[in-house]
Amino acid sequence: MGNAGxxxxxxxxxxxxxxxxxxxxxxxxxxxxxxxxxxxxxxxxVEYVLQRGVNASVEYxxxxxxxxxxxxxxxxxxxxxxxxxxxxxxxxxDRELNKYSGEQWVYTLxxxxxxxxxxxxxxxxxxxxxxxxxxxxxxxxxxxxxTLSSSNYRIDEGGSP
Amino acid sequence: MKRKGLIxxxxxxxxxxxxxxxxxxxxxxDIEIEISSPLDTMTSESGIVTFDHFxxxxxxxxxxxxxxxxxxxxxxxxxxxxxxxxxxxxxENKESCGEYTITAQTDRGAVLTITANVLYQxxxxxxxxxxxxxxxxxxxxxxxxxxxxFSSPQRIDLVNANSIAEYEKERIAQLIGKRxxxxxxxxxSFVIEVYDYATGxxxxxxxxxxxxxxxxxxxxxxxxxxxxxxxxxxxxxSYQAPVEIDVDAAWCSENKQEVxxxxxxxxxxxxxxxxxxxxxxxxxSKDDISLGQSFLxxxxxxxxxxxxxxxxxxxxxxxxxxxxxxxxxxxTANFYFKxxxxxxxxxDNPEGSNPEENIPDNKPDPNPDDQKxxxxxxxxxxxxxxxxxGKDEVYDLGVQRITPDRYKENQTVISTIKVSNSGxxxxxxxxxITVLFEIPELSLSKRxxxxxxxxxxxxxxxxxxxxxxxxxxxxxxxxxxxxxxxVLDKEESNANNTYxxxxxxxxxxxxxxxxxxxxxxxxxxxxxxxxxxxxxxxxNGRFVWQEFYAELKVTADLDYDTKDKGYIKSGYGFSIKVTxxxxxxxxxxxxxxxxxxxxxxLPQYRYETAIPLTKEGNCFTFKENPESLFRxxxxxxxxxFPDNRDYIVQxxxxxxxxxxxxxxxxxxxxxxxxxxxxxxxxxxxxxxx
Numbered sequence: 001m002g003n004a005g006x007x008x009x010x011x012x013x014x015x016x017x018x019x020x021x022x023x024x025x026x027x028x029x030x031x032x033x034x035x036x037x038x039x040x041x042x043x044x045x046v047e048y049v050l051q052r053g054v055n056a057s058v059e060y061x062x063x064x065x066x067x068x069x070x071x072x073x074x075x076x077x078x079x080x081x082x083x084x085x086x087x088x089x090x091x092x093x094d095r096e097l098n099k100y101s102g103e104q105w106v107y108t109l110x111x112x113x114x115x116x117x118x119x120x121x122x123x124x125x126x127x128x129x130x131x132x133x134x135x136x137x138x139x140x141x142x143x144x145x146x147t148l149s150s151s152n153y154r155i156d157e158g159g160s161p
Numbered sequence: 162m163k164r165k166g167l168i169x170x171x172x173x174x175x176x177x178x179x180x181x182x183x184x185x186x187x188x189x190x191d192i193e194i195e196i197s198s199p200l201d202t203m204t205s206e207s208g209i210v211t212f213d214h215f216x217x218x219x220x221x222x223x224x225x226x227x228x229x230x231x232x233x234x235x236x237x238x239x240x241x242x243x244x245x246x247x248x249x250x251x252x253e254n255k256e257s258c259g260e261y262t263i264t265a266q267t268d269r270g271a272v273l274t275i276t277a278n279v280l281y282q283x284x285x286x287x288x289x290x291x292x293x294x295x296x297x298x299x300x301x302x303x304x305x306x307x308x309x310x311f312s313s314p315q316r317i318d319l320v321n322a323n324s325i326a327e328y329e330k331e332r333i334a335q336l337i338g339k340r341x342x343x344x345x346x347x348x349x350s351f352v353i354e355v356y357d358y359a360t361g362x363x364x365x366x367x368x369x370x371x372x373x374x375x376x377x378x379x380x381x382x383x384x385x386x387x388x389x390x391x392x393x394x395x396x397x398x399s400y401q402a403p404v405e406i407d408v409d410a411a412w413c414s415e416n417k418q419e420v421x422x423x424x425x426x427x428x429x430x431x432x433x434x435x436x437x438x439x440x441x442x443x444x445x446s447k448d449d450i451s452l453g454q455s456f457l458x459x460x461x462x463x464x465x466x467x468x469x470x471x472x473x474x475x476x477x478x479x480x481x482x483x484x485x486x487x488x489x490x491x492x493t494a495n496f497y498f499k500x501x502x503x504x505x506x507x508x509d510n511p512e513g514s515n516p517e518e519n520i521p522d523n524k525p526d527p528n529p530d531d532q533k534x535x536x537x538x539x540x541x542x543x544x545x546x547x548x549x550x551g552k553d554e555v556y557d558l559g560v561q562r563i564t565p566d567r568y569k570e571n572q573t574v575i576s577t578i579k580v581s582n583s584g585x586x587x588x589x590x591x592x593x594i595t596v597l598f599e600i601p602e603l604s605l606s607k608r609x610x611x612x613x614x615x616x617x618x619x620x621x622x623x624x625x626x627x628x629x630x631x632x633x634x635x636x637x638x639x640x641x642x643x644x645x646x647x648v649l650d651k652e653e654s655n656a657n658n659t660y661x662x663x664x665x666x667x668x669x670x671x672x673x674x675x676x677x678x679x680x681x682x683x684x685x686x687x688x689x690x691x692x693x694x695x696x697x698x699x700x701n702g703r704f705v706w707q708e709f710y711a712e713l714k715v716t717a718d719l720d721y722d723t724k725d726k727g728y729i730k731s732g733y734g735f736s737i738k739v740t741x742x743x744x745x746x747x748x749x750x751x752x753x754x755x756x757x758x759x760x761x762x763l764p765q766y767r768y769e770t771a772i773p774l775t776k777e778g779n780c781f782t783f784k785e786n787p788e789s790l791f792r793x794x795x796x797x798x799x800x801x802f803p804d805n806r807d808y809i810v811q812x813x814x815x816x817x818x819x820x821x822x823x824x825x826x827x828x829x830x831x832x833x834x835x836x837x838x839x840x841x842x843x844x845x846x847x848x849x850x
Binding site for chain 2: 081150
């Protein structure tokens, strides 16, 4: 602190340089923090939308012919098909699962595994969200991993033999 | 020894397996059409033949088992051309694949039409494979005219990926529901099963036409498989409807007013429903029915309706027999063996024969082996009592009525015969009054002994018999003869001793119900839960009329999981338990049958289509429901059924046959009402993590 006070009181211009460095440092830090929150917000948003898609796919693929007899069973192929349909039609992702805002690329979904089981009815998706910072001075691509699953459970009240 | 026995057993099993492989072909066809591809062969039936490389040769071999082949036609994509008995079709590309309909006919009038679906089949290389399991039939065509279209496709299972399963054939006949000898085409698409070759697990089923896009984009098939699917989008099978054969012969007077006896083609062993690919012949001879020596033969006359160049009416005075070839286009034919009856004074028999020969035996002998017909458990006559034959009183026995004239197949039924006694003589149990009941078409004969009747009265006698299983409605003749053996030989007239009643045994077919979202109120039904009737008895030395009754009682209950909560959620199923009993004061319990039919009518089918129940012990319950994957014995409330509405089931219990008629009872609502609240969708939850 003593040095900082000395520099600020220095009449040879060192104080101005110091203030500029300080402003640069604070601005950079602020940019990093803002970018962190932006990416986190994007991640949360994508995760939320993805979860909704996974749930909807499971719900859609539940088989009524089992449900009416009190069993929970899913058409896993149909669930996977519906999830991809959701990517393209609801999330507006292209064939490579890229998301664009106008002409601007926003993110890519990189799916590592998609596991669906008929019984118990469950759909698990693992992958990562690939995106990039809006500040060119920050490091290039960021990959944010996610694991989402959805299951259907019976509340047994009807349909037993 | 043991080893030899084992080898013989194995050999027999192998033989049976080989025989069973032939069971899918049409039996008794006059024509055989064999269609062979490099991979499959089908004989005289519609189905699939496949090949796995272009070009392929499909061989068609046509032979006649009866007669000579007069023409063979092959139809592909609406174009028909004549082909030779040994013909090869070259399949160059996928456009040449499809439905080939082959029609062959013989000089005897037999016609066989089959459709071969020629499909390309890719050689399996990878673990995920497909197999053809069924056809989905959407439409039925009569030539170029569509006559039926199904709102939900009718699935026809295939066996070995190329033949129609045997158990589907009756259903196909029901789907068409025609008996006109025409050829109908059932059009649809194929259903495949995608499975994991290594584990055998079935991944999914697809209608190749309807689900083509999903099927071809979801799984990465090879190009060959893709081509194979393209050839499988449409398929067809041919069905030849049978015709009803109406060929009869009558033994009658010259003016045909008095008929002494009749024989139909069915009595001669010809099937009532006759398929176009068969022919046969029937021979009638004047001696088929023996009328006795007092009948002089005057000639044979024949009539056809309608008359055609091939079938014209005619007669011959010398011809004593006729052979008629039968094929599916034969018109209604009637042959008359005409006789004149010579008047013989009673007791004057110039030939010296038994007087009984003067009485026409107007039916074939139902007991050729001289077997004694079944006898009902009426009291045996007391032989010590005097018969009226020794008295001078005038009497005339007669049969007035046989009821009912409609029966259902596979049931125990009661036929009631009303007999009369005109004159001045009483008939007590000790006198040998017998009623003979016969159904020639079923070779059924039963006797009721010791019938009692006061003078100038009537009585009713009951006969219990079992109706056979019939493939279509079967016409039968009920014949009742009182005093059939002429034991009482001083009867005033025998003219009314025989009564003939035409009747029918109904083929019971339950239609596939069609769901409707408009729900009417349960309709009013007519029922007969109680009947009464009177019988004349001879008790304590005098005739008395006794009145009997029979009353049907039915209790029914529905069961479902949330019954204790007072509601059921739509989508779920319910079971039913129907308990029945018959209260009666009748002393011959064997003439009161148990309820043999119970049916329910449901709101989603507008209370129009019956759902049959099955008997389990003393109760009726639902049959296994094919809509349930677990084959539960339930019916399901449709998910669209509105909340807070009553779901009312209507129940019919009937076919309790009694001497007084058939009992029936309807139950609507009451225990058969459920309140529908919510749906099955609220009983499971999908959550993420």
